[in-house]
Amino acid sequence: MATSRFLGHLESRKNIAGSACGFVGLVLTFTGVAGPYWPVVVAGLYGAGALVAPPERPPLPDFPDPSAQLDELRGDFERLGHYLADVELPPAASGRLTELTALLGALLEPGWVADALAADPEGVHVVARAVRQDVPEAVDSFVRTRWWSRLTPGTEPPERHLEQQLGLLHEEAGRLAAALRETEAGRQETHTRYLQDRRQ
Known part of the structure; x- marks a missing residue:
């Protein structure tokens, strides 16, 4: 040393x-x-x-690149799917959950969509938070509250909160998808202007 x-x-x-x-x-x-x-x-x-003499500059930490983060996130999304498959949900909540997981899965699908997501650190954070925290917490809190509701009839049905939570998460994921689409549309428009300027 x-x-x-x-x-x-x-x-x-x-x-x-x-x-x-x-x-x-x-x-x-x-x-x-x-x-x-x-x-x-x-x-x-x-x-x-x-x-x-200028001070020594320590090397930057070697963080994983965004594509590696998405690979890890895809694994977590698959584990979430196995967990959700074992949970019994009311039809309305189950439908909202299916819509949400379909949207999250589309965002994580390898290809140009995932490449666009990887270029947006805040977007990666939104998807990671939904997969690793928000969806499991919403479903688990519903399961626990539903058990207590059976002991105390007449209270507010826990599925209402679950449906509302899943709806809010779907809106958030939808806003992210729309923002990514706008980014791609902006790239297309920029290329069009570039080609137009080249003619002049």
């Missing part, structure tokens, strides 16, 4: 700049300019060079 730190210091910008300035001090010494104070001159120039 100490050896690697020492080697790192030898290769650092500060040491290289300080050594270059210290070499100038040796040249001044051999030419007689530094006189009897040459050790102070060499050390001072080395220190000055080390001070003015």
